[in-house]
Amino acid sequence: MLIGVEETIQWLKNYNDKLSEQKDYLSQLDRAIGDGDHGINMARGFQQVADSLDDDFDDVSTVLKKTATTVMSKVGGASGPLYGTAFLKMSMACKGKEVDAGVFAEMVEAALGGIKQRGKSEEGEKTMVDVWSPVLDMLREGEFDAERLKKTAEDAMQNTEDMTATKGRASYFKERSQGNLDPGAVSSYYLFAELADVIGKGA
Amino acid sequence: MVNIVLVSHSPKLVEGLEELLKQVVGQVSIVTAGGDEDGSIGTHFDKIQAAVEEAASGDDGALVFYDLGSAKMNAEMAIEVAESESVRLVSYPIVEGSYLAAVESSIGNSLDDILASLEKEFG
Incomplete structure (x- = not known):
C-alpha cells in the first residue's frame, strides 16, 4: 500500500498549509499573466478542504471525493473546476481499491x-x-520513488517558464507570457511534493 | 419561452446586461451569476449552479452565455450536474448573442430556432 486514509488526509492538510504559506507568491505569479487570484482562491478553498477532513472516512476514495466537491464549490475561478475534476477522477479511479503504486x-x-x-x-x-x-x-x-516524484514535478514546473501560453487568461499575453512560471503548474508541483513528503516520511 | 442565463466574472457586467435586455424583452426570464462568492470579480460554482438550476426549471429550455474561460468551465460543470438536455452553453458574444436570443425568445421561437439564428449571425 502506498497511501491509506490517514496519509491522504495528512497529504491534503499539508497541501493546505503549503498553499496558505505560498498564497502571495502564487497570486503574484498569476498577476503577471492572469487575473491574480490563484493564491487566494486555492488557499481559501483548501482551508475548507482541511476543515472538512476531521470526520471519519472509510477509504481513500471517499476522502478524495469529499475534497473534490469542496474544491469545486469553494475554490472558484478556473482552479475550482480543474482541481475539482482532478480530485473527482482520482476518487473514482481508486474506488473499492487499496492505493498502491499501480493504482x-x-x-x-x-x-x-x-x-x-x-x-x-x-x-x-x-x-x-x-x-x-x-x-x-x-x-x-x-517502482514508486517519492524523491523522484518530487523532482519530476519540480522540473516540469520549471519547464513552464519558457513556454508560451495558449490556454486560459495567460494566452491573451501571447509571447509576453514567457519568462513566468505558470501558477497552476506551481500549485500542482506543491501537490505532488507534499505527497512525496508524506510517503517519504512514512517509509 | 427560452430562459437566458448570463455568467460573468463581474456582477456589474451581468447587472448592466440584464437591464439592457429587460428594456426590450421584459417578459423573458433572465438569470444572472456575476462575480465570486462575495461579489468581487471572479466566478463561483455554487452561484452559477443555482442560476443554471433556476433556468433549467422552465419548460422551453435555456441558453447560457459566459464572458471568459473559467465562467465557461464552471457553467459546463453546472450543466452536467443539472443533467438537463434543454440547457445549452453557447460560445457567442455575450452582449449581442444574449440580445438576439432574448428577442427571439420573446416572440416565441424555440431553443433550436434560436440556436440556428445565433449560429447564422455569429458562427
Missing part, C-alpha cells in the same frame, strides 16, 4: 484526462497539464 498511476491518469477535457488543453500550453503529464509518465515507469 496511484491510474488515478493520476484519470485526473489528467479530466483536466485536459475540462480545460480543453494539451501538453505544452503552459498549464497544470505540463506538470501532471510528466508525473504520469514517471509513475508509469514502475
Whole structure:
C-alpha cells in the first residue's frame, strides 16, 4: 500500500498549509499573466478542504471525493473546476481499491484526462497539464520513488517558464507570457511534493 | 419561452446586461451569476449552479452565455450536474448573442430556432 486514509488526509492538510504559506507568491505569479487570484482562491478553498477532513472516512476514495466537491464549490475561478475534476477522477479511479503504486498511476491518469477535457488543453500550453503529464509518465515507469516524484514535478514546473501560453487568461499575453512560471503548474508541483513528503516520511 | 442565463466574472457586467435586455424583452426570464462568492470579480460554482438550476426549471429550455474561460468551465460543470438536455452553453458574444436570443425568445421561437439564428449571425 502506498497511501491509506490517514496519509491522504495528512497529504491534503499539508497541501493546505503549503498553499496558505505560498498564497502571495502564487497570486503574484498569476498577476503577471492572469487575473491574480490563484493564491487566494486555492488557499481559501483548501482551508475548507482541511476543515472538512476531521470526520471519519472509510477509504481513500471517499476522502478524495469529499475534497473534490469542496474544491469545486469553494475554490472558484478556473482552479475550482480543474482541481475539482482532478480530485473527482482520482476518487473514482481508486474506488473499492487499496492505493498502491499501480493504482496511484491510474488515478493520476484519470485526473489528467479530466483536466485536459475540462480545460480543453494539451501538453505544452503552459498549464497544470505540463506538470501532471510528466508525473504520469514517471509513475508509469514502475517502482514508486517519492524523491523522484518530487523532482519530476519540480522540473516540469520549471519547464513552464519558457513556454508560451495558449490556454486560459495567460494566452491573451501571447509571447509576453514567457519568462513566468505558470501558477497552476506551481500549485500542482506543491501537490505532488507534499505527497512525496508524506510517503517519504512514512517509509 | 427560452430562459437566458448570463455568467460573468463581474456582477456589474451581468447587472448592466440584464437591464439592457429587460428594456426590450421584459417578459423573458433572465438569470444572472456575476462575480465570486462575495461579489468581487471572479466566478463561483455554487452561484452559477443555482442560476443554471433556476433556468433549467422552465419548460422551453435555456441558453447560457459566459464572458471568459473559467465562467465557461464552471457553467459546463453546472450543466452536467443539472443533467438537463434543454440547457445549452453557447460560445457567442455575450452582449449581442444574449440580445438576439432574448428577442427571439420573446416572440416565441424555440431553443433550436434560436440556436440556428445565433449560429447564422455569429458562427
